[in-house]
Amino acid sequence: MSPKLLDLLYLIQVWLRINRLPYKILVNSGYRTPQHNSKLEGAAKQSLHIKAMAADIRIPGLSVDNLGKLAQAIGVGGVGFYPTKGFIHVDVGKVRTWRVAESTVLETEHWIVELLDPSTDAQWLANLAPDWPELEMLA
Template sequence: MNPPHHAPRRRWLRQAATTTLALALPGLASSARAASLNSGPERALAFAHTHTGERLSLVYAVGDHYLNDSLFSLNHFLRDHYSGEQGVMDPRLFDLLHRLRLELGASQNFEVISAYRSPSTNEHLRATRAGGVAKRSLHMDGRAMDIRLPGVPLADLRQAALSLRLGGVGYYPREQFVHVDTGPVRHW
């Protein structure tokens, strides 16, 4: 068995390989639903991170191709804000957000509350918060984001995400965010 200090590197290499494969073989992921997300030649997103104060606005895909430099910037921007650890975000999550903006007719920046979460951060949050943090959270796989959209009522953001049927949707009105992910279609 390898020493424990190799585990984060192996996890990062596994995630990097998965992203590289997704970028190198975009045709493999083209289903009717994925094709419906690609409405137009360029897909862009804009974010403001509520914990780091950083902002990011970029084109992340053109047609069926994700832009490597943009994905790298997004991975850094959406890093674990507790530890600084960077994960590899699922590009389908960006397509989901892009589609959500189109559905709402919104042009505002998404406010990011949480995106990538390292396993150690996830476990710490589970131990210190009374519920709301899954043991096997999709945040740890770069497949989930907690967001809000200024000027859009939270209930409307939730309803739009539910209507897309592209993954999980969690509604947290007390904390003022909606969770979206690229996992199975479900809601809570």
């Protein structure tokens, strides 16, 4: 896996643990070979999974919406919501957001989230990832 993807998963896990929420991340799909990716229904041909830059994750006891909002608030890469499948997609590519239900993309705009308090958590997150100058909290 990409070191930046591991850092993103770490940020998610640490924030959840500090806030006494479930924090055991289960990875449904991480790196995929191009051959395996081509056999998956709905998988993008240029998926970041084949570059080890994406993971489909879930956390038992935490809703897809809440986990996705946290990933969005961190503001690194793409976040896809898959509520009917029970997971989110996170990657360290271009910042974007989408929601899929019953194999149909419903939304593609980046949502503003207030899950984290920008006045305090932005500095905390920046300290965890000082080499990510683009890391910003949504206000």
